[in-house]
Amino acid sequence: MAQLQKVHGSMNQFFLLDQTELDSKLTQEQLVNLATHITDQNKGLLDGADGLLVVDDTDDDATLGSMQVINADGSIASMCGNGLRTVSRYLSEKFGQDEFSVQTQDAPLQVKREESFADGVPTFSVEISPVSFARETLPFDNLNTDTIVDQQLPELDDDLTFTAISVPNPHLISFVDDAVLDSDTLENLGTKLNGDNPYFYDGVNVSFAKIIGKNKLFVRTFERGVGFTNACGTGMSATSLAFCLNHPGAASFEEEITVYNPGGMVKTRVHDTNGEYHIDLIGNATVTNTVEIPEADLHASVLDNAEIAETGEQASYEKFVSAVRAAEEV
The missing domain is CATH 3.10.310.10 (Diaminopimelate Epimerase; Chain A, domain 1)
Known part of the structure; x- marks a missing residue:
């Protein structure tokens, strides 16, 4: 057997x-x-x-x-x-x-094995890398830019700003408020960019994130090849990096970030070595x-x-x- x-x-x-x-x-x-x-x-x-x-x-x-x-x-x-x-x-x-x-x-x-989050909840830390912002690693086209970091993309949405990171899975991230998070915007955008489209022609994982507090996020992901998932590990990792880059007053490199998701919670730690990044993803x-x-x-x-x-x-x-x-x- x-x-x-x-x-x-x-x-x-x-x-x-x-x-x-x-x-x-x-x-x-x-x-x-x-x-x-x-x-x-x-x-x-x-x-x-x-x-x-x-x-x-x-x-x-x-x-x-x-x-x-x-x-x-x-x-x-x-x-x-x-x-x-x-x-x-x-x-x-x-x-x-x-x-x-x-x-x-x-x-x-x-x-590596980490101290358990709770009794009966085995916990491990894993390295998330390599990290890239380059267009060809995601890949995307027809957006009039070679990198996307906290930018408006009117081709995708009239109001939101986006960051695109490969880790190496491709991720498109936007920080949003409750109204957007509770709307059908994420589903519509995720469906659009994972169907036949001229922008992310190989598809892309799309994450919306809400800032809860210092080093605290809630992240929901529409995952390429799957649709909505309870959590996406590389999505939460890429979003943590975008958090540190785009909102330095609310997030810090080298410190633990708590990331909540529909399936529970993980912790991340974003490392910056002279502009080279990698992320620790810690969870059950x-x-x-x-x-x-x-x-x-x-x-x-x-x-x-x-x-x-x-x-x-x-x-x-x-x-x-x-x-x-x-x-x-x-």
């Missing part, structure tokens, strides 16, 4: 598969088929998920393993901060190490369920014979989130 985990970071939910534990690894086509089937909200397992995290070997002796992120629509994400935390926990427990590197699509990234790595399934069924994306068990960790996470929301009234 093959084993998977249902995991989440800030309720950004995934299934996690370790290819190295299989008798025969799935092909890339089989992995994409599995991702689209198992994450389906109606026909998948456990009400679906936002994507599939694939753990595999790495050629780099300095890393413990590699991570591939396959979105629910079958597209490949460059990175996923929430997912990387859960992969970090998996590899930490598998190899008995608390600080190491994981190979992602674009770079090996440092990760929760395993809600274990799944056993015949390996042949896994290759064929047949889910009927899956055996599912709960871990009990979700209750601890929900208790933590309730306490956070009650304390901050968010």
